[in-house]
Amino acid sequence: MDRRQIVERHQPELNKWDPLSPFTVGNGEFAFSADITGLQSFPEQYEVPIGTQSNWGWHYTGGYGRFTEEDAANQTFDTYGRPVSYPMKPGDKAEAYHWLRQNPHRLQLGRVSFRFLTESGEEAQASDITNIRQTMNLWTGILISEFAVQGDPVRVTTACHPAYDTIGIKAESRLIEQGRLQVFIRFPAPDMTHTAWSKAVFPDLGHDDRHRTELAASGDRQAVLARSMDEDRYSVGWAWSAGRLERTGAHEFTLLPDKGAGTLECSIGFAPETPRTAAVSEIIAASERHWESFWTTGAAIDFAGSADPRAHELERRIVLSQFLCAMHSGGSLPPQETGLMYNSWFGKSHLEMHWWHASHFPLWGRENYLLKSMDWYTGILPVARGLARSQGYEGARWPKMVGFDGKPCPSPVAPGLIWQQPHPIALAELCYLADPTEETLKRFRDLVFESAEFMVSFAHWNEETRVYDLGPPLIPAQECHPMQTSKNPPYELEYWKYGLEIAVRWAERLKQQADPRWAEVAGAMAAPPQKDGVYLAHELCPETFTEKNRDHPSMLGALGILPGTLIDREVMMNTLQKVKDVWMWESAWGWDFPMCAMTAARLGDPDLAVDFLLLDATKNTYLTNGHNYQRPGLSAYLPGNGGLLTAVAMMAAGWQGGGDARNPGFPQDGSWTVKWEGLKPWM
Numbered sequence: 001m002d003r004r005q006i007v008e009r010h011q012p013e014l015n016k017w018d019p020l021s022p023f024t025v026g027n028g029e030f031a032f033s034a035d036i037t038g039l040q041s042f043p044e045q046y047e048v049p050i051g052t053q054s055n056w057g058w059h060y061t062g063g064y065g066r067f068t069e070e071d072a073a074n075q076t077f078d079t080y081g082r083p084v085s086y087p088m089k090p091g092d093k094a095e096a097y098h099w100l101r102q103n104p105h106r107l108q109l110g111r112v113s114f115r116f117l118t119e120s121g122e123e124a125q126a127s128d129i130t131n132i133r134q135t136m137n138l139w140t141g142i143l144i145s146e147f148a149v150q151g152d153p154v155r156v157t158t159a160c161h162p163a164y165d166t167i168g169i170k171a172e173s174r175l176i177e178q179g180r181l182q183v184f185i186r187f188p189a190p191d192m193t194h195t196a197w198s199k200a201v202f203p204d205l206g207h208d209d210r211h212r213t214e215l216a217a218s219g220d221r222q223a224v225l226a227r228s229m230d231e232d233r234y235s236v237g238w239a240w241s242a243g244r245l246e247r248t249g250a251h252e253f254t255l256l257p258d259k260g261a262g263t264l265e266c267s268i269g270f271a272p273e274t275p276r277t278a279a280v281s282e283i284i285a286a287s288e289r290h291w292e293s294f295w296t297t298g299a300a301i302d303f304a305g306s307a308d309p310r311a312h313e314l315e316r317r318i319v320l321s322q323f324l325c326a327m328h329s330g331g332s333l334p335p336q337e338t339g340l341m342y343n344s345w346f347g348k349s350h351l352e353m354h355w356w357h358a359s360h361f362p363l364w365g366r367e368n369y370l371l372k373s374m375d376w377y378t379g380i381l382p383v384a385r386g387l388a389r390s391q392g393y394e395g396a397r398w399p400k401m402v403g404f405d406g407k408p409c410p411s412p413v414a415p416g417l418i419w420q421q422p423h424p425i426a427l428a429e430l431c432y433l434a435d436p437t438e439e440t441l442k443r444f445r446d447l448v449f450e451s452a453e454f455m456v457s458f459a460h461w462n463e464e465t466r467v468y469d470l471g472p473p474l475i476p477a478q479e480c481h482p483m484q485t486s487k488n489p490p491y492e493l494e495y496w497k498y499g500l501e502i503a504v505r506w507a508e509r510l511k512q513q514a515d516p517r518w519a520e521v522a523g524a525m526a527a528p529p530q531k532d533g534v535y536l537a538h539e540l541c542p543e544t545f546t547e548k549n550r551d552h553p554s555m556l557g558a559l560g561i562l563p564g565t566l567i568d569r570e571v572m573m574n575t576l577q578k579v580k581d582v583w584m585w586e587s588a589w590g591w592d593f594p595m596c597a598m599t600a601a602r603l604g605d606p607d608l609a610v611d612f613l614l615l616d617a618t619k620n621t622y623l624t625n626g627h628n629y630q631r632p633g634l635s636a637y638l639p640g641n642g643g644l645l646t647a648v649a650m651m652a653a654g655w656q657g658g659g660d661a662r663n664p665g666f667p668q669d670g671s672w673t674v675k676w677e678g679l680k681p682w683m
Helices: 003-008 094-102 280-296 311-328 351-358 367-379 381-390 423-434 438-458 490-509 516-522 554-558 569-582 592-602 606-613 638-653
Strands: 023-026 030-034 052-054 075-079 082-086 111-116 129-137 142-149 152-160 166-173 181-186 212-219 222-229 232-240 244-249 252-256 263-271 300-302 460-462 467-469 675-677
Touching: 003 280, 003 300, 003 311, 023 142, 023 152, 023 311, 030 152, 111 166, 142 280, 152 280, 166 181, 166 280, 181 232, 181 263, 212 252, 232 252, 263 280, 300 311, 311 638, 351 367, 351 423, 351 638, 367 381, 367 423, 367 438, 381 438, 423 438, 423 490, 438 490, 438 516, 490 516, 490 554, 554 569, 554 592, 569 592, 569 606, 592 606, 592 638, 606 638
Parallel strands: none
Antiparallel strands: 023 030, 030 052, 075 082, 111 181, 129 142, 142 152, 152 166, 166 263, 181 252, 212 222, 222 232, 232 263, 244 252, 300 675, 460 467
């Protein structure tokens, strides 16, 4: 397969301002998003922040220990005669509730921008930028930005080093020799002071007294800036080809290039302690090697020759999603919904989304990207054990909304969710299938076994029905159902069975005695509730499809994402058709569409699978930069990109127990030509 041709026919380009689609360069641990100048010169032109973020850059407003989990107000829910507490409402401790929810939060590490001067010496505005042509070279990871300032051409090359959190910038223009092009870095205040993340995504350029920016070192064409706020610190290194650095504000430094030169090169590195800079040519070459290696290894898929006019768009989404997921979802931490672009939900990770971000990596032959974040679970095992113990359960209960430290935070929904619990088991199994060695088994044994211990502890034996129930209290993946009246959601029931059966399998592979409760609970889970020939959201849901036809149609995940051993296929097909007809898709989320496609594929309806994957809905929009748009303020949603890649791999390579048919999730009537290599079947 000509992989380069496949990639380059979907090279994204802009010839005008696009307030939703900034391009990004990054390496999985660090990312720098840019406007059409190749830097962050005109952020006011965008509906969302164009940020500089890393997996190490976090901040606690007011210091680390301002509040602890003990300071949050708790709600107590009756759990089969036993009170269990969850921090779900502020109560009389609103300050602690909101602080714990917001801290730690990811830092906007700094805005790196051009300052262009007009012929009269005034600062140029966005309206002065014309003749725009910007290309994100996917094959090399390099951003090329061409434009004019009052008619004078400018060409900018922006690249990120694959091993350092460092960007390289090369600017070429007559403006440099005329003294009309400068580069500055400005640092915002780190504070989070709002109660809703949607009001806190833009960094604060006020409050200069709440943080410090100092020139820690300077030399011949290089400098180090020291940043501090409360108890947090980081450093920024800057090296340049010619010119001098001046402080131009309390938190701003400007590089003034030497007049007479037509080119300016500089590199800017960010780090907790010692930043790295490098020659721009070195950064560009390293980026080229890294991304060419990325595209020439792992899997590839090609829809060229397909008669279905939607094939080109699906291929575009697939190519761009691979690039974005490697950059934003393949690092050492489970990512936030918006990756390393800007903060959503205070920059925290949602662990129930980790599966959607990263399950595709092993299927595409890139399991190393998933492995980077799997060891993080081992690191927070003490936190997960403590959460389980605090509620009277065994094993490890994985939290939902977390910072880098893995500590759960208060939320009106997060503490009640349970569907993230089997995720480490399922993800560990994908790692094992990619590398079926004893080393893999030992590496993730504790994650698998302690997850299972909580799962059997959480399930409740119903003496009357002689089955194990889930909840109440719980909140299903379809989050619009109340905590105290939700019981036995179909997806969670199937996932509990599936996860516990994998745990038994791991014990057998390790030649260890499995906890007998794992098989006992797995073999006696309650039947997924149904009524009128369709599956319910949960057992206590009074009606089948009424005003609750919103958010995630998660009952479909029981057969599609999962093998559906508890599921009646005819009832699930009825449910899928009903969802298609009546669901409020504007309330859905980006991963719901690939989930529906996976269900349709398992049910043997590939036409419907493709229809769902490309459904015309706002939440299923993929922007010029490839990001999955959701709504104003949330123009990037990586679970949608990752879910798309998982669904496509399944539709092409099939699934275990699904037979040997090639491309079983794509129509077989000749309308689709699907060629691929390196994909692995779904579980």
